[in-house]
Structures are given as C-alpha cells and as structure tokens.
Amino acid sequence: MASFTQEERDAIDENPLGDSLCGVRDALREAIREAERDTHREASQLDDTTCALERPRLFMAAIGKLFSILWDSEVSLKLASRTGRNSLAFDLTAIRERLRKDDLEYKQCRPLSQLVIEQAQDFDIWAAVIDLIQSIAHSTPPPTLLPSFETPITHSSASQQGSEQTRREIEPRVFEEICHCTYRAVEGFHEKYFQGHKWNRQAKQIWQSVKSRYSEKYKRWIQLPDAATEDEVCGWLLNLQEELLATERAAYFRSNGRQKVGTEASRQLDLFVKMRRDEASDTKYDEESDTKYDEASDTNYDWRHVLVIGELKQSKQKNKSLLLQVSSAIRNVFAFQPTRSFVHAFTLTGTEMETWIFDRSGPYSGATFDIHMEPEKFIRVICAYVMMSDAEFGLDTYTKAKDNKLFITIPVEACGKEQKRQLELDPNPIAHQRAIVCRGTSCFLAKPTGAAEFDRVVKYSWTSSMRPPEADLLRKANERGVKGLAKVVGYHEVTSISKLREGLVFTTPHKFRGVPRSANTSQSQPPQSHSFSQFPGLSITSSGNRKRKSADRLSNASKRSRSNKQLAESEHRENGATYPVEEPQGTSLVQLDHDQIPYANRIFRVLAISPAGRSISQFKAVIELLEGLCDAIKVHQSLYTDGKILHRDISENNIIITNPRNADGFKGMLIDLDLSKEVGKGSSGARHRTGTMEFMAIEVLLEISHTYRHDLEAFFYVLIWLCARRGWALSKAPGQRPEKSMLSRWYTGDYENIAQNKRGDMDKNGLEAILREFPEDFDCVKPLCRTIRDVLFPYKNGLFTGTPQDSNILYDPIIKAFSDTIAGIGLGVVET
Numbered sequence: 040m041a042s043f044t045q046e047e048r049d050a051i052d053e054n055p056l057g058d059s060l061c062g063v064r065d066a067l068r069e070a071i072r073e074a075e076r077d078t079h080r081e082a083s084q085l086d087d088t089t090c091a092l093e094r095p096r097l098f099m100a101a102i103g104k105l106f107s108i109l110w111d112s113e114v115s116l117k118l119a120s121r122t123g124r125n126s127l128a129f130d131l132t133a134i135r136e137r138l139r140k141d142d143l144e145y146k147q148c149r150p151l152s153q154l155v156i157e158q159a160q161d162f163d164i165w166a167a168v169i170d171l172i173q174s175i176a177h178s179t180p181p182p183t184l185l186p187s188f189e190t191p192i193t194h195s196s197a198s199q200q201g202s203e204q205t206r207r208e209i210e211p212r213v214f215e216e217i218c219h220c221t222y223r224a225v226e227g228f229h230e231k232y233f234q235g236h237k238w239n240r241q242a243k244q245i246w247q248s249v250k251s252r253y254s255e256k257y258k259r260w261i262q263l264p265d266a267a268t269e270d271e272v273c274g275w276l277l278n279l280q281e282e283l284l285a286t287e288r289a290a291y292f293r294s295n296g297r298q299k300v301g302t303e304a305s306r307q308l309d310l311f312v313k314m315r316r317d318e319a320s321d322t323k324y325d326e327e328s329d330t331k332y333d334e335a336s337d338t339n340y341d342w343r344h345v346l347v348i349g350e351l352k353q354s355k356q357k358n359k360s361l362l363l364q365v366s367s368a369i370r371n372v373f374a375f376q377p378t379r380s381f382v383h384a385f386t387l388t389g390t391e392m393e394t395w396i397f398d399r400s401g402p403y404s405g406a407t408f409d410i411h412m413e414p415e416k417f418i419r420v421i422c423a424y425v426m427m428s429d430a431e432f433g434l435d436t437y438t439k440a441k442d443n444k445l446f447i448t449i450p451v452e453a454c455g456k457e458q459k460r461q462l463e464l465d466p467n468p469i470a471h472q473r474a475i476v477c478r479g480t481s482c483f484l485a486k487p488t489g490a491a492e493f494d495r496v497v498k499y500s501w502t503s504s505m506r507p508p509e510a511d512l513l514r515k516a517n518e519r520g521v522k523g524l525a526k527v528v529g530y531h532e533v534t535s536i537s538k539l540r541e542g543l544v545f546t547t548p549h550k551f552r553g554v555p556r557s558a559n560t561s562q563s564q565p566p567q568s569h570s571f572s573q574f575p576g577l578s579i580t581s582s583g584n585r586k587r588k589s590a591d592r593l594s595n596a597s598k599r600s601r602s603n604k605q606l607a608e609s610e611h612r613e614n615g616a617t618y619p620v621e622e623p624q625g626t627s628l629v630q631l632d633h634d635q636i637p638y639a640n641r642i643f644r645v646l647a648i649s650p651a652g653r654s655i656s657q658f659k660a661v662i663e664l665l666e667g668l669c670d671a672i673k674v675h676q677s678l679y680t681d682g683k684i685l686h687r688d689i690s691e692n693n694i695i696i697t698n699p700r701n702a703d704g705f706k707g708m709l710i711d712l713d714l715s716k717e718v719g720k721g722s723s724g725a726r727h728r729t730g731t732m733e734f735m736a737i738e739v740l741l742e743i744s745h746t747y748r749h750d751l752e753a754f755f756y757v758l759i760w761l762c763a764r765r766g767w768a769l770s771k772a773p774g775q776r777p778e779k780s781m782l783s784r785w786y787t788g789d790y791e792n793i794a795q796n797k798r799g800d801m802d803k804n805g806l807e808a809i810l811r812e813f814p815e816d817f818d819c820v821k822p823l824c825r826t827i828r829d830v831l832f833p834y835k836n837g838l839f840t841g842t843p844q845d846s847n848i849l850y851d852p853i854i855k856a857f858s859d860t861i862a863g864i865g866l867g868v869v870e871t
Contacts, residue, residue: 041121041165041166041169041170041173042166043118043162043165043166044119044552046117046358047117047118047119048162049354050113050114050117050118050360051114051118051161051162051165054112054113054114054117055161056108056109056112056161056164059108059111059112060105060108060155062104063101063104063105063108063155064155064156064158066100066101066104067098067101067102067105067152067155067156068156069097069101070097070098070100070101070102070152071098071149071152071153071156073097073098098145098148098152099138099141099143099145101152102138102143102148102151102152103135103138103139105151105152105155106131106134106135106138107135109131109168110128110131110132110135114127114161114165115127115128115131116128116210116211116360117359117360118165118169119551119552121169121172121173126211126214127168127169127172128211129211129789130172131168131172132788132789132792133789133792134171134172134175136788136792136795137175143175147171147174147175148171150167150170150171151164151167151168151171154167209304209367209370210360210363210364210366210367213363213366213367213370213475214359214363214366214551216366216401216474216475216476216477217362217366217401217402217475217476218551219548220400220401220402220476220548220638220639221362221401221402221403221548221549221551222401222402222403222404222545222546222548222549222638223393223403223404223549224404224405224406224407225403225404225405225543225544225545226543226544226546227542227543227544228394228396228403228404228405228406228543229394229405229406229416230542231542231543232383232394232396232405232423232431233394233416233419233420233423234419236423236427236431237428238422238423238426238427239419241422241426242418242419242422242423242426243419245283245284245418245422246414246415246418246419248283249279249283249418253414258411258412259411260275260410260411260414262275263275263410263411265389265390265411266353266389267353267390268353269309269351269352269353272351272387273293273309273310273351276291276310276421277291277293279421280425284422284425287315287425287426288314288315288425289312289313289314289315289346289424289425289426289427290312290313290314290315290425291310291311291312291349291424291425292310292311292312292313292340293308293309293310294306294307294308294311294340295307298339298340299339299340300339300340300341300342300345300368300371301339301340301341301342301371301375302339302341304342304371304374305339306367306368306371308348308349308350308368309349309350309351310348310349310350310351311340311345311346311347311348311349312345312346312347312349312424312425313340313344313345313346314344314346341375342371342372342374342375342376343375343376345368345371345372345376346383346424346427346432346434347382347383347384347385347424347432348365348368348369348372348382348383348384348385349384349385349386349387349424350364350365350368350384350385350386350387351386351387351388352386352387352388352389353388353389354388354389358388359551359552361386361388362386362402365384365386365395366397366402366475368384369382369384369397369402369475370473370474370475371473373397373472373473373474373475373479374471374472374473374474376434376435377468377471377472377479377481377499378435378437378438378481378499379433379434379435380398380433380434380435380534380539380643381396381397381398381433381539382396382397382398382433383395383396383424383427383432383433384396384397384402385420385424387410390409390410390411391407391408391409391410392407392408392409392410392417392420393405393407394420396433397475398433398536398539398540399475399476399477399478399479399501399536399641400476400536400638400639400640400641401475401476401638401639402475403540403543403545437531437533437645438464444463444464444466445463445464445465445466445483446461446462446463446464446488447461447462447464447485447497447645448460448461448462449462449497449528449529449530449531449645449647450529450530450531451528451529451647452529460487460529461487461488462485462486462487462488462495462497462529462647463485463486463487463488463490464483464484464485464497465483465484465485465493466483467483468481468482468483469482469483469484469496469652469653469654469657469695470482470654470692470693472692477501478500478501478502478641478713479499479500479501480498480499480500480692480711480713481498481499481500482496482497482498482499482692482710483496483497483498483499484496484497484651484653485497485647485651493651494649494650494651494701495528495647495648495649495650495651496525496647496648496649496651496652496695496710497645497646497647498645498646498647498648498710498711499643499644499645500643500644500646500711500713501536501641501642501643501644502641502642502644502713503639503640503641503642504535504537504640504641504642506713506714508530508532508644508646509644509646509711509712509713509715510527510530510644510646512684512712512715512717513525513526513527513648513712514527515682515684515717516678516682516684516712519681519682519683520677520681520682521674521677521678521681521682521684522673522674522677522681522703522705523670523673523674523677523702523703523705523708523709524674524677524678524682524708524709525648525649525650525708525710526648526649527646527647527648528647528648528649529646529647530644530645530646530647531644531645532642532643532644532645533643533644533645534642534643535640535641535642535643536638536639536640536641536642537640540638545637545638546637547637548637618843618844618845618848619843619844619845620841620842620843620844621746621841621842621844648710649701650697650698650701650702650708651695651697651701652695652696652697652698652702652707652708652710653695653696654691654692654694654695654696655667655668655671655691655694655695655696655707655757655761656691656692656761656765657696658696658761658765659769660769661766661769661816661817661819661820661864662861662864662865663696663706664758664761664762665820665823665857665860665861665864666706666707666861667694667695667696667697667706667707668694668707668754668757668758668857669706669707669854669857669858669861670697670705670706670707670708671694671707671708671709671754672751672754672850672853672854672857673705673854674705674707674708674709675689675709675747675750675751675754676846676850676854678709679718679747679750679846680846683717683718683719684712684715684716684717684718685715685716685717685718685745685746685747685750686709686712686714686715686750687714687715687716687745687749687750688711688713688714688715688731689709689734689750689753689754689757690731690734690753690757691734691757691760691761691765692711692731693709693710693711694707694708694709694710694757695707695708695710716745732785732786732793733756733760733782733785733786734753734756734757734760735749735753735756735793736748736749736750736752736753736840737752737794737797737798737801737840738840740790740791740793740794740797741790741791741794742790746842747842747846747849748831748840748841748842748843748849749842751831751849751850751853752831752840754853755824755827755828755831756785756797758820758823758824758827759782759809759824760782762813762814762817762820762824763780763782763809763812763813764780764782766813766814766816766817767814769814769816770814770815770816771814771815771816772814772815773814775814775815776814777812780812781800781808781809781812782809782812784796784800785797785800801828801831801832803828806824806825806828810824810825819860819863819864820860822860823856823857823860826852826856827853827856830849830852830853830856831849831853
C-alpha cells in the first residue's frame with residue numbers, strides 16, 4: 040500500500056472527496072456486477088483459439104468517470120507523482136489516456152473500484168490510485184531511444200491565456216518551468232540584496248525604533264504570537280508601516296476576494312508592494328479592451344504596478360504548493376512588465392521567512408530564518424521592500440519614461456560608423472510572453488524621436504549566451520540575398536543572468552518530491568525520444584521495412600553522431616508520396632560543463648529592426664490574414680534556400696503584417712530569429728529551447744531533429760489557430776463560438792499526448808472536426824486547409840510526416856494553394 044508524507048496527508052484531509060463519488064458509486068457497483076457476470080459467461084466459452092476477453096464497456100465508462108473526478112480534485116495537484124512527472128494529476132492524465140485507447144484491464148481497476156463502492160476512507164482510495172499507477176508504470180517497457188543531435192525543447196506556461204489562466208491550469212505548467220532550476224539557501228543572497236545599500240542606515244534606525252516591541256527575554260515579538268494568523272501578521276505589519284514607513288514611495292498592500300490583483304489572470308495576494316502612486320502615469324492601459332481608465336475608479340489592482348509579492352501561511356511546513364502559488368503570481372508580473380529583469384518575493388510560513396528572486400533562468404532564495412530569533416534581519420527585509428531603487432527592484436532601467444512616453448537609446452550603424460540614436464516606443468507591446476523561465480520576448484513599435492510614423496520594431500529578449508545574437512543572423516541572411524527579411528537598425532546587450540547573479544554561490548538545484556533524481560539537475564530534461572513504431576501512422580517506411588530501418592538507425596548511430604549531414608535516404612510510396620525523404624534523427628541532451636556555471640546564462644538583448652508591422656493575430660480581414668501568411672512562407676523559403684538558415688520557431692507572435700510599400704512588396708514577414716540555426720551546423724550548446732506547443736510539429740514533439748518541413752507544419756497550425764481562435768473577433772455571430780475548443784489539446788498534457796492529439800487532428804476526419812470550429816466567415820479558408828493538409832500529410836493507410844529532400848515539393852504547392860485562395864476571394868469565387 041502506498042505511503043504518504045505528512046504534507047500529503049494534510050492535503051487529503053483538507054480536500055475530502057465527500058459527495059463527489061456518490062454519482063459514480065452506483066455506476067461502478069452495477070458495472071462490476073455486469074462485468075463479473077459477463078466474465079463468468081465468457082470464461083465458460085473459451086477455447087484454445089481465444090486470445091482474451093473483451094473489456095466490459097459499462098465498467099470502463101464508469102471507471103473513466105471516477106478518474107475524471109479524481110483528476111478534478113485539488114489533491115491530485117498536491118500529491119507528488121509516483122512516475123517522475125510533476126504531480127499525481129499528470130499520472131492520472133496518462134491513465135485516462137490509456138483508458139481512452141482501451142489500454143487498461145478490468146482486473147487492474149477492480150481494487151480501486153471496490154474501495155469506492157465500500158465508501159473507504161480517502162487515504163485508502165488515494166493509496167489505491169497510487170498502487171494502480173505504479174503497477175502500470177512498472178509493467179510498461181521504456182521507450183526506444185534514438186541517437187540525437189539537437190538542443191532539447193522544454194515547455195512553458197505561455198500557451199495558457201485569457202480564461203485558461205486559473206491556478207489549476209497554470210501551476211502545473213509553471214512547475215515544469217521551475218522544477219529543474221530552483222535553488223534554495225543560495226550563499227550570499229542576504230548580503231547581496233539586503234546589505235550594503237543606501238537605505239540600510241534608515242532601516243537600522245527603524246529597528247532601533249521598534250526594539251521596544253521585541254522581548255529579548257522571551258526572544259519574540261511581543262504582539263506577534265508563534266501561531267499568528269494571516270490577519271494578525273498583516274495587521275501588525277501595516278500598523279508598523281503606517282507609523283514608521285509612511286513617507287516611503289512604495290508601500291505594502293493587501294488584496295481580497297473583492298479587490299484582487301489584475302483584471303486578466305486575477306489573483307488574491309496576501310501582501311504585495313507597489314508605489315503609493317503610479318509615478319509614470321495616472322492612467323493605465325488595458326490591452327484586452329483597448330481602453331484607458333483612471334486608477335481611482337479601478338476596483339482591482341494592476342499587475343503592471345506590482346513590485347514585490349508576499350504570501351503567508353500559518354503552518355511552518357515548506358510546501359511546494361505555496362511556491363507554485365507565488366510563482367503563478369510572478370508569471371503575471373512578468374507578463375505585464377515584460378522588460379523587467381527580476382522580481383522579489385517572500386514567503387512567511389509560521390515564523391519562518393524565505394526571501395526569493397525570480398529571473399528568466401528560474402527562482403532562487405536565501406536561507407530561511409525565524410523572525411523571532413533574528414528580529415533585526417526581519418526588519419531589514421521588511422524595510423528593504425519599500426525602500427529599494429528601481430534597479431534593486433529589478434525594474435527596466437534601460438527604457439526611459441518621460442511625459443507618458445517611452446524611449447531607448449541604442450547603438451546604430453550610420454555611414455560606416457556606430458552612433459547612438461534615440462527611439463520612441465509605442466507603450467503597448469505588439470507581442471509578449473506569459474511565462475517565467477523563457478526568453479521573455481516582447482516587441483514594441485518604434486520610431487526616431489520626433490518622427491510621425493512608427494516605422495520599426497524594437498524587440499527585447501533574454502536569449503541563451505550559447506546562441507549567436509539574432510542581429511548576426513539577420514545580417515548574414517541579408518548578405519546572402521534573403522528576400523523579405525527585416526533589416527537591423529540597432530543592437531545592444533543590456534545585461535545577463537550571470538551579471539545579475541554575480542556574487543552568489545549556486546550549488547545544486549532544489550530537489551522537489553516526485554521528480555526523479557536524474558531530472559533534478561541544472562540541465563532541463565525533455566521527454567525521451569521515441570521510435571516511429573511506437574506511434575501508429577507516424578511512419579516514413581512501409582511496415583515491412585520498419586524493423587529493418589529501426590535496426591539500421593541504431594546500428595549506424597555512431598556514424599551519424601559524427602556527421603549530422605549524412606542523412607539516410609528513404610523512398611516513400613505507401614502513403615502516396617513518391618520522393619526521397621530524410622531519415623529522422625533524434626534530439627540531443629546537450630552535455631555542458633556544469634562546473635563552470637550551474638544555471639542557464641541568458642543575455643538581455645535589445646534589437647531594433649525595420650520595417651514595422653503588427654502581429655498576424657491582429658488581422659482585420661480574412662484576405663489580410665492569408666496574404667500575410669503566404670508572404671511569410673515565401674520569406675521562410677528564401678531564408679532556408681538562399682540564407683541557409685532554419686527559423687525553428689514559427690508562431691503567431693513571430694509573423695507580422697507589413698505595409699508592402701515599406702517591406703519590398705511583402706504583406707507579411709518573419710521576425711524573431713532567436714532560435715534559428717544555420718543549416719549544417721551542430722548544436723549551439725544551449726541547455727534547452729522553449730517551443731510554442733500549439734504550433735509545434737508532431738515530429739518535433741517526439742524529439743525528431745527539426746527540419747524546414749516542421750516549420751511549414753507550424754505555419755499550417757498558425758493558420759488553423761488564427762481562424763478557429765482569433766477569427767471569432769471578426770465574426771458576425773460571435774455567440775456561436777464553441778465553449779471549449781478542441782485546440783486546447785494542442786498544448787495540454789505531456790509531449791506524447793499532444794503529438795497524438797495533433798496526429799488525430801491531421802487525419803482527414805480529424806481535420807474536419809477542427810474546421811467545424813471556424814466561424815462562418817472563414818468557410819472560404821476550409822478548402823485551403825484541406826489542400827495544405829494533403830500536401831504535408833499524404834494519406835493512404837496512415838500519416839506520413841517525413842521531410843522531402845527537395846524542399847520545392849512542399850513549398851510550391853502550399854504557396855500556390857494560398858495564392859489561388861486569395862485570388863478566389865478577390866474575385867468572389869471561393870469553394871467551401
């Protein structure tokens with residue numbers, strides 16, 4: 040029987056299953072009765088030729104309902120995974136997937152079902168769930184590994200947007216970001232952030248003023264009991280602030296159920312710090328509604344103003360869920376302050392305080408301390424969070440604000456010399472990321488100071504120090520004659536993670552419960568590579584040759600590892616394709632010298648490019664969407680064939696709609712070459728690359744080395760996404776929008792699940808189900824989608840996802856399909 044930690048037992052106690060099982064209990068009782076009766080009858084009819092009994096359908100439906108209830112319980116998020124995932128919720132997701140594929144046996148589920156029927160205690164039910172998960176995990180052979188050559192991909196929480204940004208949806212994704220790069224008790228933390236600053240003398244004076252409230256005899260704050268409640272702690276602190284910190288420009292605030300932080304992804308925070316008055320402006324911008332409103336009339340606080348986040352808990356236990364709660368809030372701060380360098384946070388559990396920093400390489404903390412045993416240290420920290428300078432808060436000091444406008448000064452090349460030029464930015468980003476551990480890419484329209492038109496784009500991003508600057512790749516591409524690509528206007532490196540963390544000593548990452556030892560390293564671990572034979576329909580050879588090809592791949596692994604250029608050719612005819620394709624290769628876990636630096640070093644780079652544009656997601660008409668995508672694909676073709684550069688990060692954020700008069704005749708262009716790679720070159724050595732899951736190609740999800748075909752597949756997903764998700768903003772009947780989109784499966788679950796979901800959706804019948812989510816106004820795009828699907832996935836007895844060696848085989852018919860559709864719309868003659 041499974042055992043539980045005290046923290047897990049508390050979670051089960053605090054979240055009883057209660058009446059949630061009532062509805063399924065009778066169904067299970069009836070299903071077991073029927074299953075036992077059928078099993079007995081069928082067993083009497085067995086002969087030597089019978090392979091197995093058919094699974095009792097009624098029982099499997101009932102057990103599916105049970106798993107759904109268990110997955111919905113808060114306990115599933117708070118119990119550690121028993122299979123090396125992030126939480127038990129992920130294990131249950133895998134179980135439900137196996138159930139969906141008819142890969143669970145009646146006898147495996149019967150013990151759990153019997154406990155539910157007998158109304159056993161919650162501990163016994165959850166223990167039975169864990170026993171089931173472990174028994175299945177132990178009976179499942181490990182996947183076959185392929186040789187590998189490329190930087191692994193990792194997942195982030197950026198895909199969750201809008202109403203999907205609930206704690207339940209966000210926290211598992213945030214945990215994926217931070218679970219391998221969280222450090223605790225970092226040496227030098229307190230000295231770096233809380234000592235040797237201008238405000239230390241003032242903080243010391245405040246300590247002298249409050250010493251009378253501290254009992255040296257009993258080693259405790261007189262008005263603050265050991266088991267102080269959240270209200271008692273907050274009241275004590277806010278009274279102290281009113282008396283001694285009232286003149287500081289920043290202050291502590293509380294939020295509650297009526298007055299939360301944020302209108303999007305709103306949260307209730309125990310404590311947070313913000314300026315007493317917004318120094319930059321008396322108004323705030325709401326990007327969702329494109330309106331401005333007065334701060335005084337706002338019933339919610341704004342994430343744009345949050346400086347420090349604090350969370351309190353009465354228990355002394357350091358619990359993972361508390362850190363995830365803080366991390367979820369930090370994600371929102373970065374989302375609405377996209378150019379911020381880092382964010383302070385603290386937790387107070389019982390009498391123990393832990394101070395945190397979150398930056399784009401992950402969170403780290405100082406050693407915990409008891410606020411009663413180290414009272415002066417406590418006061419120093421409390422004072423620091425309202426006395427810090429902008430740079431000490433981690434605010435962006437490179438971008439300057441003046442008269443409600445934003446400016447940067449960036450080095451530019453003019454007449455063969457480097458000069459500094461000031462650019463004014465539109466304060467509303469045209470693109471930004473909602474995640475913590477990521478490149479934090481954000482793009483703003485810009486113009487020379489005093490100019491009338493915003494004619495360029497400024498991009499901020501935290502890119503791996505192991506990767507070449509995007510500016511270098513853009514210059515190379517333009518020198519090689521790539522058509523329709525942006526030109527570099529200016530480039531500057533502001534700072535880096537290693538500079539921000541200077542003076543700190545990092546040892547080994549914090550080991551979370553439920554994550555296997557091998558995964559708790561400073562190297563983020565992606566999912567294991569898989570052979571194609573594990574995924575029916577994902578095949579590049581006929582079934583008769585599959586075993587031989589797989590064996591050849593493994594036997595020649597060492598040869599291919601010496602030369603990534605030596606790709607085996609395979610002629611594929613079974614599924615309707617009659618051209619040579621490249622043999623697939625795996626994606627590597629890059630081996631780094633961790634003795635040199637234990638964390639992923641990122642450089643904060645600012646790049647100015649021309650011409651300007653707006654995100655493809657902001658299209659204003661169907662034809663504008665199609666023209667922008669078609670031209671972006673032409674740019675991609677030129678980048679690959681002429682520039683010998685593969686983009687590798689096609690998403691709705693990296694395609695812009697441009698004015699053809701300013702963009703060499705192009706109505707759409709590609710931006711963001713941060714993850715691009717020169718064809719034929721090996722891995723950069725970066726620890727990982729974060730992909731946008733909803734646009735990621737099936738083979739890339741399965742850790743197959745990235746090719747141009749995968750970018751074309753990503754373009755196809757962008758087209759579908761923009762029609763089915765963004766197109767409803769232009770619809771004449773927005774009320775007909777599906778309540779839950781099938782496309783949510785493109786970024787929900789693990790890599791294998793997402794790959795399987797996309798594989799099903801790219802089947803002809805699967806695609807038709809997706810197309811039914813298009814608004815009626817986009818019916819004219821459906822024939823185009825079917826044509827592109829047939830080009831990318833030639834279909835007969837399965838899905839073919841190989842990469843043709845001749846790239847024109849894919850580019851030409853896809854571009855022609857776009858052009859024909861655009862011409863048809865222009866003439867008013869389009870198929871549906």
